[in-house]
Amino acid sequence: MKTRIKELRARYDLTQEDLAKKVGVRRETILFLEKGKYNPSLKLAYDIAKVLKSKIEEVFIFEG
Amino acid sequence: MKFRTDKEILTEIVMCLAWIFVTGWGWLQTRNPETLFLVGMGAFVLVESLYRATKPKPPGVIDDEWMQRLREKAGYYVFVTIILALLFLVVISMVFNINNQIKMNLFDAASFGFFGLFSLYLLFAYYYRKKGIY
Numbered sequence: 001m002k003t004r005i006k007e008l009r010a011r012y013d014l015t016q017e018d019l020a021k022k023v024g025v026r027r028e029t030i031l032f033l034e035k036g037k038y039n040p041s042l043k044l045a046y047d048i049a050k051v052l053k054s055k056i057e058e059v060f061i062f063e064g
Numbered sequence: 065m066k067f068r069t070d071k072e073i074l075t076e077i078v079m080c081l082a083w084i085f086v087t088g089w090g091w092l093q094t095r096n097p098e099t100l101f102l103v104g105m106g107a108f109v110l111v112e113s114l115y116r117a118t119k120p121k122p123p124g125v126i127d128d129e130w131m132q133r134l135r136e137k138a139g140y141y142v143f144v145t146i147i148l149a150l151l152f153l154v155v156i157s158m159v160f161n162i163n164n165q166i167k168m169n170l171f172d173a174a175s176f177g178f179f180g181l182f183s184l185y186l187l188f189a190y191y192y193r194k195k196g197i198y
Contacts, residue, residue, distance in 0.1 A: 044129060
């Protein structure tokens with residue numbers, strides 16, 4: 001799975017820490033999400049997409 | 065001076081008081097200097113806890129889904145490792161020619177552990193299948 005979290009974060013001038021605080025997780029969780037080493041729960045994916053003002057499928061790109 | 069009254073610090077203080085009470089009671093019974101040392105240790109931790117109670121609560125680590133999944137995954141591998149180790153011991157006790165007494169003890173302990181843990185696993189799996197996983 002690829003994510004556009006980093007790109008969208010930059011667009012809204014958010015640090016990993018800011019995003020983590022807004023969705024109620026640790027900074028490491030955002031880090032691992034960005035690296036594609038962690039599949040988020042539906043709730044977390046929804047929360048992140050909401051903060052980044054995008055649709056879930058625009059933030060998380062599932063490949064095959 | 066303002067004291068914190070959250071559950072965490074209160075539990076710590078109550079545990080310290082209980083420790084001092086129990087070790088103090090032990091010391092009154094025995095008049096043993098080592099026991100007095102244990103009372104002193106409790107008193108030291110109590111003073112330290114009271115001091116920390118005057119400071120604001122430090123921000124805790126968020127127990128988010130990453131941490132939960134980490135625990136689940138690590139716990140699962142620990143479980144599988146223990147199950148396999150027990151199975152390995154059962155096989156060893158059945159196959160190899162070792163002292164009969166040791167063989168029986170090993171077989172009993174390992175098979176009891178194996179079936180006990182596996183039954184618990186099935187029980188929890190059934191429980192969470194009914195309850196759902198959030």
